[in-house]
Amino acid sequence: MSIYIQSASHISIQKPLSEEWMEMPIIPDSFFMKSEEPDYKPFISPMEARRMGTLVKRALVTSADALRKGDCEMPDAIISGTGLGCVEHTEKFLNAVIDNDEECLPPTSFMQSTHNTISSQIALRLKCHGYNSTYSHRGTSFDSALFDAFMQLSLGKIGTALVGAHDEMTPDYFLMLSKLGYWKTNFYTLEQLRKGEEGGAISGSCSLSMLLSMQKKDTTLCELKDMEMFYRPGILQSRHAINDILLRNKLPLSEIDAVVMGLSGDQDNDDVYHELRKHVFQNTPMLWYKQIFGESFSASSFGVYVGAVCLHEGRIPYHLFFNPDEADNFQKEPKNILVYNHFHDRDHSIVLLTK
Amino acid sequence: MENLIEELKKEIIEVLNLEGMTPADIDENAPLFGEGLGLDSIDALELIVLMEKNYGIKLQNANEGKEIFKSVKVMAEYINAHRTK
Incomplete structure (x- = not known):
């Protein structure tokens, strides 16, 4: 029994929904690199998008693109990994808690701030009633999601799985992690990165969806x-x-x-x-x-x-x-x-x- | 009243994140739900929060919302009559 990665799609520092990074990678030139956003309109109408946070929009678009590339309309399972979920809406909600003295809290930010918002929004959009799960294990969230899909496919419980990895970086969150020494604070060259003699990494954000299934096709990765x-x-x-x-x-x-x-x-x-x-x-x-x-x-x-x-x-x-x-x-x-x-x-x- | 209607339109656009819309695009007599703006139940919750936060109005009975949120004009009239701030 073999398991294949049929397709994958990403929104990141690199050109979105593209493998152009193979030929012409964008080299980060600042400590806080924002993801390059695709045009969301072909995927999500403005009325639908207005309630979605950035991360949910990214996840929906990479999922749709991975499913399209993998020629799959309905996966058997949707499994996501996210370290901190939808941070943008979490911040909005928590700021409102402080600003409004714990009263008059916005329902949209509350709903969109949960970790499993991502998997559930994908399922709602696809009308997928299959297995739906979210792993929030910080740096191993994606690995856990992939392992879950791998085991379920191996056991024959599912035939296809949409596996995602989604994390965003907001300016406030970047600042907090900077104080903990997560990020580089001096300019660096690739050579310095290779030497790895200093602390901190280059901050990024991630939205990557991949489709796993049991059939090998010409387009299989x-x-x-x-x-x-x-x-x-x-x-x-x-x-x-x-x-x-x-x-x-x-x-x-x-x-x-x-x-x-x-x-x-x-x-x-x-x-x-x-x-x-x-x-x-x-x-x-x-x-x-x-x-x-x-x-x-x-x-x-x-x-x-x-x-x-x-x-x-x-x-x-x-x-x-x-x-x-x-x-x-x-x-x-x-x-x-x-x-x-x-x-x-x-x-x-x-x-x-x-x- | 005209000023309040204009202010309310701006607040609705901001709170409901109606990207690309301006106050001029909202007909003050058009229904907010179903036809017209096409808002839904989550938007209704946002509008309840808006009324409480910005105008100090607490809706005691959820059924009142049906009448109050008929249109921007009806909403403005209700706010004008019941606001505490």
Whole structure:
């Protein structure tokens, strides 16, 4: 039984609903990068859109686009991952609580501020009565959603799943996380990001939807071969987990063409990946993606997305190689890509993608 | 009364986020619900909050809303007669 990523669609720092980042990525040039918004009118009428927050609009549009690309009208399940849900409306609601002395609170902001607003709005729009779930586990929200879909598809409980990763960044929220050291406060170069000698990452926001199903088509991006999530592993446990997943799938490490990692230029975050590089992936080309998509609670979804698009197109663009020397020597069509992400070195995930 | 109608139109546009609409686009005699502006039950809740917050009017009986929200003009007349701020 095989599970495939049929299609994917995103709204992010990069050109929305497009794979133009493969050729011409937009390189973040400020600490607070706003997502580039598509034209919502072809997807949502102004009367419908007026009550929706930015994140819900993004989620609806990426979902519609992923379903269209995957030629699916009605998924069996809608599963979303979001670290903090609809922050824009949460802020509006909380500000109203303060400004109005806990009285006269706006119902729209309250309804739109819940985490599961996203999945439910997608379901309402599609009139989908199937399985509907939202995972809010900070940095592993998307991984949890993907794992749920993977297990349900593996067990034959569903045939198609729309899996999403949605998180937004507002100026206030950016400021709060800045104070906690989440973001870079000095200008940086790609070289400095690679060195990862300073704290903080580049802030981003994320809306990514992907369609999973059991049929392989010409347009299929790749196979979601296997995945694993684990808690607070040391380097030894990580190595075992990688070996296990490869053994289960009868793949020697030498056949992994590249490993996608969540390197962000934040020293605390990147040290884990550099350790893995040193102990496990000495001879495997290392790719990164947060330098063009930014960091957010749902950013790990872009790791899977980047791997899937590279497998589908049969090439890896130069700018995704963490080490430019490896890009120069890489001249094959990738067949197997491993995606490794972690959140605060607590929750780790491995996703194995194959052509 | 004219000033209140104009003010109310602006507040309705802002509270209900009627993007691209101006006060001139709202007919003060047209129904707010169903035909006319085509508002729904969630909008009705927003309008109840608006009346309480901006004019100090607390609707005691939900059924009153049907009459009060007939049109912008009816709403303005009700506010004019019952406002506490």
